[in-house]
Amino acid sequence: MERIAFCVLAVLVVASALVVVRHKNPVVAAVALAFNLVGVAGLYMVLHAQFVGLLQVIVYAGAIMVLILFVIMLLNLLEEAEPHPAGTFQRWLAPVAAAAFAVTIGSALWRSNPPAFPPVPEGFGTAASVGRELFTRFYYPFEAISLLLIVAMIGAVLLSKRRLP
Amino acid sequence: MIDPRFVLLLSALLFALGVVGVLTRRGAITILMCVELMLNAGNLAFITFARSNGGPEAQIYVFFIMTLAAAEAAVGLAIVIALFRLRGTTDVDEINLLKW
Numbered sequence: 001m002e003r004i005a006f007c008v009l010a011v012l013v014v015a016s017a018l019v020v021v022r023h024k025n026p027v028v029a030a031v032a033l034a035f036n037l038v039g040v041a042g043l044y045m046v047l048h049a050q051f052v053g054l055l056q057v058i059v060y061a062g063a064i065m066v067l068i069l070f071v072i073m074l075l076n077l078l079e080e081a082e083p084h085p086a087g088t089f090q091r092w093l094a095p096v097a098a099a100a101f102a103v104t105i106g107s108a109l110w111r112s113n114p115p116a117f118p119p120v121p122e123g124f125g126t127a128a129s130v131g132r133e134l135f136t137r138f139y140y141p142f143e144a145i146s147l148l149l150i151v152a153m154i155g156a157v158l159l160s161k162r163r164l165p
Numbered sequence: 166m167i168d169p170r171f172v173l174l175l176s177a178l179l180f181a182l183g184v185v186g187v188l189t190r191r192g193a194i195t196i197l198m199c200v201e202l203m204l205n206a207g208n209l210a211f212i213t214f215a216r217s218n219g220g221p222e223a224q225i226y227v228f229f230i231m232t233l234a235a236a237e238a239a240v241g242l243a244i245v246i247a248l249f250r251l252r253g254t255t256d257v258d259e260i261n262l263l264k265w
Binding site for chain 2 (some may be wrong): 093097
């Protein structure tokens, strides 16, 4: 059962990633990215990390995707979706480089040979267990990251508000 | 049971696809989307190790990376909007002010 779900989600995730990378229309690419993010959220669920999976749907597939689609529509990028393709040299070299990269990290990860998944520990991946750890051991990083969010928010407002010459 | 290595391979493949996107696409927003793809591949590897390890730490790292991705998307899109106002395009080949 788990294995079937994993295979279906893996195919969905890879196919939608290909659409994101290849499709000319940015709106189609954005919708494919939403599918990809939901698929990855499903993979988290298969790996029993429910809380992170839900966060993925809310934060990524919800907030970030809406933001991206909003900007695409705001700038009306449909016509000049892809003004001109990359140079032939770059177009052929990039997949070769990426394939070499994938083989490198893929083989490194394969040989790292992580231990087979143990039976799911009590409370693994629930909001309670993650939240408890977040507000005790990871309290200062948590505060730092909220500061980062505020800085990013102020920066975004300032950047898009300023009158440019 | 799923072999953890297959999940890790999937995340490597996703990351490589994101790299192809960043290298070949020309629209600034599409490049940002491909960066999100790569961040997600990293998150998937983190969750795999969390499952192998059984502890909550790696899930918290994923939580932090998600926050980072949200901040990155907000600032990145603001920069794209400012660029579009300034140059009237989001084509990264046209934007060469810092190039010599």
